Amino acid sequence: GASGSSTTSVRVFGDLKRGGAFRLEDRASAVLVFSDAIYDLREAEIPDQVELSVYTLFGDVKLIVPPGTTVRSSGMVIFGDDKIEDARGTGGPTITVHRVGLFGDLKVKTALPGEEIPKRWRWF
Numbered sequence: 001g002a003s004g005s006s007t008t009s010v011r012v013f014g015d016l017k018r019g020g021a022f023r024l025e026d027r028a029s030a031v032l033v034f035s036d037a038i039y040d041l042r043e044a045e046i047p048d049q050v051e052l053s054v055y056t057l058f059g060d061v062k063l064i065v066p067p068g069t070t071v072r073s074s075g076m077v078i079f080g081d082d083k084i085e086d087a088r089g090t091g092g093p094t095i096t097v098h099r100v101g102l103f104g105d106l107k108v109k110t111a112l113p114g115e116e117i118p119k120r121w122r123w124f
Contacts, residue, residue, distance in 0.1 A: 011035035011059075019043075027051045032059030032104070040064045042113040046093040056080075056101030063108045064117065068092030071108045075099040084108040 006027035009016050016030055019040035026047050030037045036059055039052075046069070054061050056077065065071060069092045073082045077099050085108060097106055111117060 009037075011037070021045075024050055027053070029053040030055070030061075032056045032061075032101075034058045036060045036062060038062045041069070041095075042066050042111060042115075046095070048093050050093060050095040051098065052095060053098045054101070054104075056099065056104035058103045059101070060105045060107060061097060061099065063095070063097070063106075064111055065095065065108065066092070067110055067112065069110065070094045072096045073099065073106055077104055077106075078102045080104045080106070082106045082108075085110060 005025040007025050008029040010031045012033040013035060015035050016032065016037040021043045023045040024041060024047065026049065032054065034057070037054060039062070042064055063071060068090060071084055072094065073084065074096060075098045080101065080103065083105060099106060
């Protein structure tokens with residue numbers, strides 16, 4: 001919304017995990033050092049436009065998004081890949097992930113709430 005909400009999270013040797021029913025901020029930042037950021041947004045309230053800025057030194061960003069969500073990637077990561085699976089939605093929110101860092105992948109998976117998630121994606 002116009003009011004805008006933002007958060008910044010810092011993790012060193014510990015993962016940042018968000019899941020369940022919560023309201024995602026319009027803007028969120030994460031600083032990851034030997035840590036992963038894992039966002040399960042299947043039950044979250046997601047604004048129409050979200051900007052997620054992630055600064056990594058050895059850290060992956062994993063997003064599990066509901067169908068219809070569009071995920072875009074920008075920025076520069078040295079030794080990092082984008083693996084965006086089926087996240088070119090229509091009619092849903094758009095999440096832009098800005099990444100700056102060294103050694104880290106962006107992995108995006110689309111899934112329904114309650115859908116079985118591959119073991120490498122699970123954390124609960």
